[in-house]
Amino acid sequence: MDHEEFTVGINLSPRDRSLAVLFSGEGKPYPAHKIGPAVHGYYLMHTVLSGEGVFECGGQSLICREGDTFIIFPGVLFSYEASASQPWHYIWTAFQGEAAHDVMEDMGLTPRHPVIHKTSIRGLVSLYRRIRRCFEDSSEPRLQDLEASGWLRLLLHRLGKEGKRIPLGRDDLSDIDRQVEQAIRWITLQYHQPITIEGMAQSLGYHRAHLSKAFKQKTGRSPKQYLMQVRLEQAKTLLEGTLTVEQVASAVGFKDALYFSKLFRRWAGLSPTEYRGQNRIQR
Known part of the structure; x- marks a missing residue:
């Protein structure tokens, strides 16, 4: 706690x-x-x-x-x-x-x-x-x-x-802040799609290595790690509803439900099914 x-x-x-x-x-x-x-x-x-x-x-x-x-x-x-x-x-x-x-x-x-x-x-x-x-x-x-x-x-x-x-003291974000913010918004809106970091960087007009370095400096995580975090956080919310584990996996961008379950257990300490059962008990 x-x-x-x-x-x-x-x-x-x-x-x-x-x-x-x-x-x-x-x-x-x-x-x-x-x-x-x-x-x-x-x-x-x-x-x-x-x-x-x-x-x-x-x-x-x-x-x-x-x-x-x-x-x-x-x-x-x-x-x-x-x-x-x-x-x-x-x-x-x-x-x-x-x-x-x-x-x-x-x-x-x-x-x-x-x-x-x-x-x-x-x-x-x-x-x-x-x-x-x-x-x-x-x-x-x-x-x-x-x-x-x-x-x-x-x-x-x-x-x-x-x-x-x-006021924060200045009206404009720095270039690096703007780049990272754009990447964050991209991931937040597109996490359910088959995103690649190279594709995201290209769409935003940045070099992949530059964007990855700036992203990690600001967030402490790589874009790939951040994407995984967003997907798993969204999965937690969906698991509180009525979708099956396979449907939840697909909804947050995982084609393989078994791979999703493995990552979720590693991240949350519980399998998706166990998390859902525990959450329902708490409710």
């Missing part, structure tokens, strides 16, 4: 195409606990309630403390790490939807300017927790989705009205 305290509520029926909450939670990670480098396919917003940590996005680092809110954007490389001496306590919500991009821009938030500074956390905590509590009773998931999206809109309104945006 990476957190001293951890609670989360998950939306079992995210139907609002405009702005839907996916999950919301609260946690106190242990000192120096780090997440990433990684990329998500949705927006993930954290507000720091106490302590501090470092949020990395767009090639730069920002120290976030009480009252600061940082946004992870879909398809954008990020990482964040709790302070070793004063680990943060934060609260979060993940969302997606057709209106999300415009809402972020209206609030002055972009991958280059991803932090809102010094808001009053009292009102924010109440809104975050109302979102999470929407999912405590699963008897009416569609109504819970509707309620959660309403509380999310109020939360974003409050953040946009009260917060002060912190």
Whole structure:
């Protein structure tokens, strides 16, 4: 367990195409606990309630403390790490939807300017927790989705009205950051296809060796390793549904289900079937 305290509520029926909450939670990670480098396919917003940590996005680092809110954007490389001496306590919500991009821009938030500074956390905590509590009773998931999206809109309104945006200090990503970000987005969108690193580099207009070196410098992994990570993470999500192991393997880009199962066991410590069984028990 990476957190001293951890609670989360998950939306079992995210139907609002405009702005839907996916999950919301609260946690106190242990000192120096780090997440990433990684990329998500949705927006993930954290507000720091106490302590501090470092949020990395767009090639730069920002120290976030009480009252600061940082946004992870879909398809954008990020990482964040709790302070070793004063680990943060934060609260979060993940969302997606057709209106999300415009809402972020209206609030002055972009991958280059991803932090809102010094808001009053009292009102924010109440809104975050109302979102999470929407999912405590699963008897009416569609109504819970509707309620959660309403509380999310109020939360974003409050953040946009009260917060002060912190610019990263420059408007343009470096060439190497841009190259890696493009490769990350390519992998995130095309992971289910038979990708080759050479083909990806060629499509993006970069030399394979150059892109591979830049990618490893920024993420600590080769493009091939990162692709495998994305595929296996997606497989975990799909295994929670009703697809067969063979269908899951095909859906994330593996032609050979046995090879997929072998890699999944090595990565997760469980076979796909064992992972599915354990996950269902936990549910």
